[in-house]
Amino acid sequence: MVAINDFKFDADGYLVDPNTWTPELAQAIAEREGVTLTDRHWVVINYARAEYKAKGEAPTLRNITKNTDVDTKELYSLFPGGPGKKAAMVAGLHKPTGCI
Numbered sequence: 001m002v003a004i005n006d007f008k009f010d011a012d013g014y015l016v017d018p019n020t021w022t023p024e025l026a027q028a029i030a031e032r033e034g035v036t037l038t039d040r041h042w043v044v045i046n047y048a049r050a051e052y053k054a055k056g057e058a059p060t061l062r063n064i065t066k067n068t069d070v071d072t073k074e075l076y077s078l079f080p081g082g083p084g085k086k087a088a089m090v091a092g093l094h095k096p097t098g099c100i
Contacts, residue, residue, distance in 0.1 A: 004028040014088070014095050018052060021092025030090045041078050041090070043068050048091040058088040058096040 002024040008016040015021055015029075026045060030037045037045075047068050051059040061084050065072050079086035084096050 002028045004032060010095075012095055015092040018092050018094065021049075025092060026090050029092070033086060033089065035079065035086065035090065037090075038078075040070065040074065044070055044075065044078060044087050045091045048087055048093060052091070052093050058084070058091070058093040060084065060096070 002022065004025070007020055007025060010016055013032075015025075027037060030041070035041070044064055047064060048059055051057075051063065059067075061072065061075060064070060064084075064087070065075060070078070075083045075087075079090070088094070088096050
């Protein structure tokens, strides 16, 4: 089990260095946020990490739904309370631009 306290997070709870992220850390962050990860969550997390690696920023909700088989309704169900922000957080990315 990963000790979440061994990692640095900003004031909003986002991982300071996305390069320190691991799948085990994702599990710990998800638990902290009240989310139980399933295979469907991993579709979003893996896509978000790939987009971040390619473009240097977290993908928008539109990009996630357009480029995965996860629709908007399911995305909100998977990551309640703000799917863009919460998916980025669990994926170990910085807070998405445009998220207040």
